[in-house]
Amino acid sequence: MPDSEAGGVFSGFDPARVPSPCYVIDLVKLEENLRILARIAAEAEVEVLLALKAFSCFAVADLIGAYLQGTAASGLWEAKLGRTRFKGAVHTFAPGLKPDHLGEIEDLSDHLIFNSAGQWSRYRDLVSVDGRCAYGLRINPRHSEAETPLYDPCAPWSRLGVPPGQIREDGLAGISGFHLHALCDQGFAPFDRLLSATERTFGEHFGAIDWINLGGGQLLTAGDYPVADLIKRLRSFRTDTGLRTYLEPGTAVALNAGALVTEVLDTGWNEGHFAVVDCSATCHMPDVIEAPYTPEVLGGETISQAGAAEAEDPGVLRLGGPTCLAGDVIGTYRFENGPAVGDRLMVLDQAYYTMVKASTFNGTPLPAIALWDRHGDTVRIVKQFGYETFESRLS
């Protein structure tokens, strides 16, 4: 029996039911996550938006819209996706806002957040003042909690948001809210510290604004997340400040709700046993290489340090993708049986930051997308990609 939450979700799924490779979303797990987020929204009296950058599979937009208040977009195209394919409000923040996108973003968005005081001062005379879109400023409380600089918007020299002490008295004219984001896959304690740091560094301006967006980066739907503590903290923050408050999780929405089905194409030995599969770390789950981390594979024990003993063990297999990149490695795993050529495997927890980042490097096909209803045990393949997707992006 798999020990992870995602493993528990997918242990009943037969990967032969979908084409390979294929991202499979379990609607039951997705809805469980959404219920937790809806409880946070209701009990803390905050609004929760899906960060589209993490997960924007609009085949599940109705389900998401039944629980969340809208979407958070990273620029014009996500704002358009949020407005046309999803439900609820659209809040847009783009670190590099282009002048020719401004009008359309404003039409699509309920909130438009500027990244710097300079950007706001350049745009403030260009924005429409019809009151349909509210304007905000991203702040950077310079409080680092993220473990690696790659995911730390508060690291020195960060371009993300206005640091403390740089907002001039007249700089907030026309601005009705603040936005911040400074966490990555973290729990309540880092959030609590971040919020306290924000109160310390930007609290003097809270009287001049109406709302604050506290970003994402929390594993709100993980089994061990103390939801009640968060609700209490947010309630007291709201009582103290009177600010309308938003959260914009991405990962937490789809946490453990997806798996990437893959098929073994070849096996071999080179100082250790390996298998080539038809999904790729670099094309289909780039965070495996960028973060980096080793995803779980159903039925495989993850080996973090493979030495001579593991190399000799016929049950230990290093899985790698079908591309030319030597480092296109998913991980090393100990299996009880096989897997052999033609077997199907499931790489777990692959819904977020996967479909949205997937590429066709080496002409690697994009995985299909399927929805699985674990309770009804129905599978619906909602998307398959052909050669034309690859070709159409090249000229």
Ligand SMILES: Cc1ncc(COP(=O)(O)O)c(C=O)c1O
């Ligand atoms: C501004 C902003 N909001 C929300 C998120 C979503 O974060 P997560 O998916 O970790 O919850 C991110 C992630 O990078 C972000 O940059």
